[in-house]
Amino acid sequence: MKELRKLATPYKWFMILLVAIPVLIMTVLSFSKTSGVDFTNIRFTLENFSKLGQSVYLEAIVNSLTLAGVATLICLVIGYPIAYIIANLQTDKKWLILVLLISPMWSNMLLRIIAWEQLFKPNSILNSLGISLDLIGTRLAVVIGMVSIYLPFMIFPIYTVLDKMDKSLLEASRDLGANKLQVFTKVVFPLSLSGIISGIIMTLLPSATAFALPLRLGGGKILLIGNVIENMFKKVYNYNLGSLLSIMVIVLIFASMGIVNRDKGSLI
Amino acid sequence: MAEKLIELKNLTKRFDDNLVVDRISLDIYKNQFITLLGPSGCGKTTILRMIAGFEEITDGQIYFEGKDLTKIPANEREINTVFQNYALFPHLNVYENIAFGLRLKKLDQSEISDRVARSLSMVKLIGYGKRSIEALSGGQQQRVALARAIVNRPKVLLLDEPLSALDLKLRQDMQYEIKDMQHQLGITFIFVTHDQEEALTMSDRIVVLNEGKILQTGSPEDVYNEPVNRFVASFIGESNIIPGIYCGNRVVEFFKARFDCVDDHFETGEKVDVVIRPEDFEVVVVQEGKITGKVADIVFKGVHYELCVMANGQELIVHTLKSPNIGDIIGLKVDKFEIHLMKVS
CATH class of the missing domain: 3.40.50.300 (P-loop containing nucleotide triphosphate hydrolases)
Known part of the structure; x- marks a missing residue:
């Protein structure tokens, strides 16, 4: 074990330098008033918190959570059956299907977002099919973008759990009198909850904090928390409020993970 | 039934x-x-x-x-x-x-x-x-x-x-x-x-x-x-399987000696496999046994000793409560009810 622990050393320093220290700096910035990251005239204050109540920030947070929530729900509804079908395929070519599923992730995410943006404009390649969409700036466009980009993150954890599931458990439930639907509702689904939860976390969090996606597909009309934070750092230069909002998002994420994990405990 | x-x-x-x-x-x-x-x-x-x-x-x-x-x-x-x-x-x-x-x-x-x-x-x-x-x-x-x-x-x-x-x-x-x-x-x-x-x-x-x-x-x-x-004989329990010839009238010949047995559904002169379980041998002095062998190995098993006996060029496993020494020449006796004949498969 000690030998293995040494191997983690670079990772440990990587995490300290690129995660722990920045988060620490952001925490300090949240509780103070500075000009940029210049700490010479630092003044500790809680005035950043008083700005949180402003409607623009609240709206961004509500937007983020509702749009990401809807996208995650759709991902689950589409992703679970796909994962289930692949896991139950009687073939040794499963890897090929899985590779096809992740292959879009090999192209740049920004590129895929721009591709959707082009399709959602009234004048697009779809015109040749007699279709003209005008979706830029709608919530629908943002949700479609989120689903298309984060769907694999929902499928994979669920697939992994279903594929590893001990088949004798399914036989045991048949043996005890369960019909096919009952095998699913009483054994397969409850045992795949851990995969569902991982999938939800892995889709909900990146969608809720996305900023390029709402920027392009939302046409600047739909503001998510990621966009507000980006503006704070790049346009308004209010690093203090930007840091505070970022920290709030982190806290929100950990809180939701905590709730989900607690519920998982009672469900299983 | x-x-x-x-x-x-x-x-x-x-x-x-x-x-x-x-x-x-x-x-x-x-x-x-x-x-x-x-x-x-x-x-x-x-x-x-x-x-x-x-x-x-x-x-x-x-x-x-x-x-x-x-x-x-x-x-x-x-x-x-x-x-x-x-x-x-x-x-x-x-x-x-x-x-x-x-x-x-x-x-x-x-x-x-x-x-x-x-x-x-x-x-x-x-x-x-x-x-x-x-x-x-x-x-x-x-x-x-x-x-x-x-x-x-x-x-x-x-x-x-x-x-x-x-x-x-x-x-x-x-x-x-x-x-x-x-x-x-x-x-x-x-x-x-x-x-x-x-x-x-x-x-x-x-x-x-x-x-x-x-x-x-x-x-x-x-x-x-x-x-x-x-297959069944060797899969279930330990057994000695000895090639023999059925001589008719519930008599079987193996190890150059004739033994009474209880099986009779064989043709006279037919080759048979003789099964004798290790615990069915009785260790006796050379004069009293129809089979003579040399003790090649002896292992204490708790309740009994397990002997490996070389007789007529074949290894026999024998369970006994006696403990002879390695190298001893011993006689082996078998009751006719303990001699089981099988068709050669």
Whole structure:
């Protein structure tokens, strides 16, 4: 074990330098008033918190959570059956299907977002099919973008759990009198909850904090928390409020993970 | 004879080109403890899985109380299984695991709790209902698996090598307990194992299988004392197999001597295999034994000594309470009832 622990050393320093220290700096910035990251005239204050109540920030947070929530729900509804079908395929070519599923992730995410943006404009390649969409700036466009980009993150954890599931458990439930639907509702689904939860976390969090996606597909009309934070750092230069909002998002994420994990405990 | 419960007729199973079960016909009776015994890959588990309904049959029929069982899906058969790896539901506690089948039948809460409690007491796990499965030892999981199956009051209980994961002491205790349970419940147990000792201890009837075929069916005494061929003789217990010639009139010749025997269904002059169990030799002084041999090795086994005796160029295993020295020349005597003749296979 000690030998293995040494191997983690670079990772440990990587995490300290690129995660722990920045988060620490952001925490300090949240509780103070500075000009940029210049700490010479630092003044500790809680005035950043008083700005949180402003409607623009609240709206961004509500937007983020509702749009990401809807996208995650759709991902689950589409992703679970796909994962289930692949896991139950009687073939040794499963890897090929899985590779096809992740292959879009090999192209740049920004590129895929721009591709959707082009399709959602009234004048697009779809015109040749007699279709003209005008979706830029709608919530629908943002949700479609989120689903298309984060769907694999929902499928994979669920697939992994279903594929590893001990088949004798399914036989045991048949043996005890369960019909096919009952095998699913009483054994397969409850045992795949851990995969569902991982999938939800892995889709909900990146969608809720996305900023390029709402920027392009939302046409600047739909503001998510990621966009507000980006503006704070790049346009308004209010690093203090930007840091505070970022920290709030982190806290929100950990809180939701905590709730989900607690519920998982009672469900299983 | 007891009432027939399950009838296998020319039961056959192929996996692709691999013939796993080859035209097996077998009657299984009510309230019987029957063991399918054979080495791994002999098809015993596949037969069990076909009876349970987890495996489609390739050819042949299975009748259950006279009805074609293959038309009934696994979940509607009055048969329950104890799986080799127990297959307990990790997301349910002990109580809910056992109640699983009863809840599917939509029984009253009071009846469910009553029956779960009774089956927990039968497997000696009273008070374990609220435990999680992970918190149990292998032996306790085994008991929960048994309780989960018997609580449904099946007509047949299938047991697929249920004791193979337990240590020796626990395995021996469970052998008696399972046998006891079968007596109490009065239902048919079909037990699959590769362990001949387990089969001899527990069974009313043993079916010896190899390469998808039934070699011998009979009581433990029959199978032990009268093995039909070399495979059965060497698979069940230790045995000495000596080539001989049947001389007619219940006399057999081997090791250049003639012995009286009790088998007579052979032709005069026919080559036979003679089976003598190690414990059936009597060690005597050279003058008194028809067989003479030199002690090549001696191992103390607790109750007895195990001798390796070289006689007429063949190694014989002999169990005895005496302890001669290595190199001693000894005589061996065999009672005529202990000489068993088999057709040469």
